[in-house]
Amino acid sequence: MKALTRSIAAASMAGIFVLAGVSGASADATAPVVKKVALTPEQKAAFQAAKAAFQAARTARHAAFETAKSTFANAKTARDAAIAAATTKDARIAARTTFKSVVTSMKASIPVKPVPPVRP
Numbered sequence: 070m071k072a073l074t075r076s077i078a079a080a081s082m083a084g085i086f087v088l089a090g091v092s093g094a095s096a097d098a099t100a101p102v103v104k105k106v107a108l109t110p111e112q113k114a115a116f117q118a119a120k121a122a123f124q125a126a127r128t129a130r131h132a133a134f135e136t137a138k139s140t141f142a143n144a145k146t147a148r149d150a151a152i153a154a155a156t157t158k159d160a161r162i163a164a165r166t167t168f169k170s171v172v173t174s175m176k177a178s179i180p181v182k183p184v185p186p187v188r189p
Contacts, residue, residue, distance in 0.1 A: 108188075108189065115189075116186060122186075130183065144168055151167075
C-alpha cells in the first residue's frame with residue numbers, strides 16, 4: 070500500500086512539474102519584445118546634459134567629503150587638546166559639545182547623493 074501511495078504521489082508531482090514547465094514556457098513565448106528606439110537629438114542633448122550635471126554633482130560631493138575629512142581631523146585635534154588642557158569637568162564638556170556642533174555642521178555641509186540620470 071505504501072509503495073502504491075508513493076508511486077501515485079511521485080506521478081502527480083511529475084505531472085505538476087510538467088504543467089508548470091509548459092505554462093512557464095508558454096509565458097516566455099508570449100512575452101512582448103522590447104526594442105530600443107533611437108533618441109531624438111533633443112532627447113540625446115538633454116540626456117548628455119543630465120549626465121554632465123550628475124558628474125558635476127558627484128565631483129562636488131567627493132570634494133565636500135575631502136573637506137569634511139580635514140575639518141573633522143582639525144576639530145578632533147582641537148577637542149583632544151582642549152580636553153587635555155581642561156582643569157574642570159565643565160571645560161571638558163564644553164570641548165565635547167563644541168566638537169559635536171562642528172561635526173553636525175560638517176555633516177550638514179555635505180550635499181545629498183546625486184541620482185544618476187535614466188536614459189529616456
